[in-house]
Amino acid sequence: MTVAVPSYRAVVPGYVVPPRASLRFRLLREGEVTTTVKCLRLYRSRESMDYLPMVFWAENGNGEHTQTCAVDLATLLAQGEWLAMGFDDALPRRIRTVYLSLTESGLYTFNITSGEGGxxxxxxxxxxxxxxxxxxxxxxxxxxxxxxxxxxxxxxxxxxxxxxxxxxxxxxxxxxxxxxxxxxxxxxxxxxxxxxxxxxxxxxxxxxxxxxxxxxxxxxxxxxxxxxxxxxxxxxxxxxxxxxxxxxxxxxxxxxxxxxxx
Known part of the structure; x- marks a missing residue:
C-alpha cells in the first residue's frame, strides 16, 4: 500500500524576506581572459580569515565568469569593505589580495595579477x-x-x-x-x-x-x-x-x- 504524505512548509505570519544582492565576478589574469580555474575568496577582515563568508570560482574551460551568489543586502552594506583574495594556480601561479567595496547587485571584474610590469x-x-x-x-x-x-x-x-x-x-x-x-x-x-x-x-x-x-x-x-x-x-x-x-x-x-x- 502506498501512503501519500503531504508536504509542509513553515510560514511565519508577517515575515518579510529581506532584500538580497546578487553578486557575480569576471575573473581575469594579468588583464586577460584565460580558461583555467580561478577562485576568489571574500573575508570580513584579516583578523577573521579562519572564517570564509563567500567564495566564487570560475570553472576550467570557462575560467572567466563565476557563479552568482545571493547575499543579504543589509549585511553587505554594513560590512563596507571585504578582504578579497584571488587565486590562479596555473603555472606560473598568481595571487592578489585587495579590499573591495560592494554595495549593490552586479557583475564585478577582478584582475588576478602579479603586479609586475606596471x-x-x-x-x-x-x-x-x-x-x-x-x-x-x-x-x-x-x-x-x-x-x-x-x-x-x-x-x-x-x-x-x-x-x-x-x-x-x-x-x-x-x-x-x-x-x-x-x-x-x-x-x-x-x-x-x-x-x-x-x-x-x-x-x-x-x-x-x-x-x-x-x-x-x-x-x-x-x-x-x-x-x-x-x-x-x-x-x-x-x-x-x-x-x-x-x-x-x-x-x-x-x-x-x-x-x-x-
Missing part, C-alpha cells in the same frame, strides 16, 4: 586637500588625475578629507594634476532594506537629494514621496527609520594644482 609608477608626493560645502568644512573623497606630456591621463591618487582637510599621497610623473571632490551618492532605494545610522539612500529617480539615516530601522515596502530640505531640516520617518534630506553636490574639479614631491 610601467612607470611615478615619484611619491603629497597634495593638501581642503573641501568646503556651503562654506563649511566637509568630508569628501578627493580623486587626483594627471595629464603627463604624452597626453595619456593617469590616476595619481585619492583620499578623504576628514574634518574638511587632509594630506593625500600621490604618484606623479611631472604632468599637470587635477583634483575632483566626490560627494556620497548613497545606495539606491530598496524596499524593506534594514539601514543603519549614517547610511545614505537615494531615490530610484534622481531628484537632487539624498537621505541620510539618523535612526536605524527598515525602509518602507513602497518607495515614499521624497522631500526636499526645508527650514531647520528635521529628520522624517522613512519606513521605521528616520532620515534627513541632504542636497547631492555634483563632483567639482579644480586644477592644475601644485604637488609636493617627497
Amino acid at each position: 610601467g612607470q609608477q611615478g615619484d611619491p608626493g603629497q597634495v593638501s586637500g581642503l573641501v568646503r560645502v556651503e562654506r563649511l568644512p566637509a568630508n569628501r573623497e578627493i580623486v587626483l588625475v594627471e595629464r603627463p606630456a604624452d597626453g595619456v591621463w593617469r590616476l595619481a591618487g585619492y583620499g578623504p578629507t576628514p574634518g574638511g582637510s587632509g594630506d593625500i599621497d600621490v604618484r606623479v610623473v611631472g604632468g599637470d594634476v587635477y583634483a575632483m571632490a566626490v560627494d556620497d551618492y548613497g545606495v539606491q532605494f530598496v524596499a524593506d532594506l534594514a539601514v543603519q545610522v549614517g547610511q545614505r539612500i537615494r531615490p530610484t529617480q534622481y531628484s537632487g537629494w539624498v537621505y541620510e539615516i539618523t535612526q536605524a530601522g527598515q525602509l518602507p515596502s513602497v518607495e515614499p514621496v521624497w522631500w526636499a530640505a526645508a527650514g531647520e531640516n528635521p529628520s522624517r520617518p522613512l519606513g521605521t527609520a528616520l532620515a534627513v534630506a541632504h542636497r547631492y553636490f555634483q563632483p567639482i574639479a579644480l586644477g592644475p594644482g601644485p604637488v609636493e614631491v617627497i
Whole structure:
C-alpha cells in the first residue's frame, strides 16, 4: 500500500524576506581572459580569515565568469569593505589580495595579477586637500588625475578629507594634476532594506537629494514621496527609520594644482 504524505512548509505570519544582492565576478589574469580555474575568496577582515563568508570560482574551460551568489543586502552594506583574495594556480601561479567595496547587485571584474610590469609608477608626493560645502568644512573623497606630456591621463591618487582637510599621497610623473571632490551618492532605494545610522539612500529617480539615516530601522515596502530640505531640516520617518534630506553636490574639479614631491 502506498501512503501519500503531504508536504509542509513553515510560514511565519508577517515575515518579510529581506532584500538580497546578487553578486557575480569576471575573473581575469594579468588583464586577460584565460580558461583555467580561478577562485576568489571574500573575508570580513584579516583578523577573521579562519572564517570564509563567500567564495566564487570560475570553472576550467570557462575560467572567466563565476557563479552568482545571493547575499543579504543589509549585511553587505554594513560590512563596507571585504578582504578579497584571488587565486590562479596555473603555472606560473598568481595571487592578489585587495579590499573591495560592494554595495549593490552586479557583475564585478577582478584582475588576478602579479603586479609586475606596471610601467612607470611615478615619484611619491603629497597634495593638501581642503573641501568646503556651503562654506563649511566637509568630508569628501578627493580623486587626483594627471595629464603627463604624452597626453595619456593617469590616476595619481585619492583620499578623504576628514574634518574638511587632509594630506593625500600621490604618484606623479611631472604632468599637470587635477583634483575632483566626490560627494556620497548613497545606495539606491530598496524596499524593506534594514539601514543603519549614517547610511545614505537615494531615490530610484534622481531628484537632487539624498537621505541620510539618523535612526536605524527598515525602509518602507513602497518607495515614499521624497522631500526636499526645508527650514531647520528635521529628520522624517522613512519606513521605521528616520532620515534627513541632504542636497547631492555634483563632483567639482579644480586644477592644475601644485604637488609636493617627497
